[in-house]
Amino acid sequence: MKQRLQKILAQAGIASRRKSEELIAKGRVTVNGLIASLGQSADPEKDIIKVNERQITLEKKVYIKLYKPAGFVSTVEESHGMPTIMDLVKSSYKIFPVGRLDKDTEGLMLLTNDGELANKIMHPRYGIEKEYIVRLNKIFQPIKKKVVVEGKEVNAKISPRENPYELLIKIKEGRKHIVKKYFEQIGYKVCYLKRISIGPLVLSGVKKGTWGYLTSKEKQLLLKL
Ligand code: URA
Numbered sequence: 001m002k003q004r005l006q007k008i009l010a011q012a013g014i015a016s017r018r019k020s021e022e023l024i025a026k027g028r029v030t031v032n033g034l035i036a037s038l039g040q041s042a043d044p045e046k047d048i049i050k051v052n053e054r055q056i057t058l059e060k061k062v063y064i065k066l067y068k069p070a071g072f073v074s075t076v077e078e079s080h081g082m083p084t085i086m087d088l089v090k091s092s093y094k095i096f097p098v099g100r101l102d103k104d105t106e107g108l109m110l111l112t113n114d115g116e117l118a119n120k121i122m123h124p125r126y127g128i129e130k131e132y133i134v135r136l137n138k139i140f141q142p143i144k145k146k147v148v149v150e151g152k153e154v155n156a157k158i159s160p161r162e163n164p165y166e167l168l169i170k171i172k173e174g175r176k177h178i179v180k181k182y183f184e185q186i187g188y189k190v191c192y193l194k195r196i197s198i199g200p201l202v203l204s205g206v207k208k209g210t211w212g213y214l215t216s217k218e219k220q221l222l223l224k225l
Contacts, residue, residue, distance in 0.1 A: 002041040005029060008049060012056045013094075013115030016123075028052050062093045063219055064111040066211040067203060074100045074109060085109065089211045098122060098198070099130075099174055107132070107195035108203040110222075111211075120225055121198065127172040128199040128225065132179055135192035139164045149181045156182060165191075199225055 009020035009029070021038060023029055029036040030050045036042075042049055044058045066089055073079040074097050076086050085097060089111060098110040098118045112118060121128050140158075147154050157170040169179060180190045196203045200221035206212050214222070 001045075002043045005031070005036055005040050005042055005049070007116075008042060008044045008058070009051065009056065010116040010119070011061075011114065012044075012058050013113060014051055014056060015115075016119045017116070023051060059093060059113055061114045062091065062095060062112060063114065063117075063214040063222065064089060064091065064095060064211050065201065065203075065206055065214060065218075066109045066111060067206045067208045068101055068106055068109050069209045070104050070106045073103050085111075088209060100176070101195060102177060102180075102193070105193040105195065106208065107193075108198055108201065109195075110198055110201060117222060117225075121222075122174050124172070124174070126225065129170050129172050129197075130174075130195060130199075131168060131170045131197040133161070133166060133192075133194045133196055134169055134179060134183065134190055135163070135166045136183060137165075137189040137191055140167055140188065143186055147182055147185050149175070149178065149185055154178065154182050168196075 005024055006017045006020040009015060009023065010017045014020060015023065024036050024038050027035050028051060031040065031042045031047050049056050066085060068074065068085055071083065072088065073082050073084045075084055076096050089095070093113050095111040095113050096118070098112060098121050101107065101109060110121070120126050147156070154171070154173055159168045161167060171178060179193055183190050201218055
């Protein structure tokens, strides 16, 4: 099926759609040996598409959810002998995690080889909300002032849990250590952190330390984003 070239490149994980358009405009993309132009379509199953003279391949897209336990580093590369999430997930596809969790954080991680979806989930423009359970070092007192982390205001929705030391926090940001920094900024220490959702995807159906492929319903919800 014919599709816009920038969409095909994004699906192949080459770059975002916008960056792919730049590659096309710079003449770095060819279709069947001819330099492609912006707006051009191609059929990834029939046409030979090359970027910087290298042919792109479109793998089947896989979507995996993992319940990461604490103690695992969320990278695909070796990590100085420390256990990584790739010790937990066995896949022959070139999957990567969509966003990171700290080594001591547990909970939901999405792994995929769909570069376009990953970009969408991580890009602040789309404002995809992630939800966490947090346990603090002391009982939380609601605040009215703005919370600024490293010069930028952080918008978070906080709601109580039954345990007075625990809260639910919904946050759109993806900055490193953002939840810990948020609470540090207002005088609390995060003692425990668990991610329970990424947009419409929730942590259910997988036990701690295990993973599974998304159901077609879960996939549909994510791909609609
Ligand atoms: N915020 C943090 O501080 N740590 C995480 O692992 C995720 C969000």
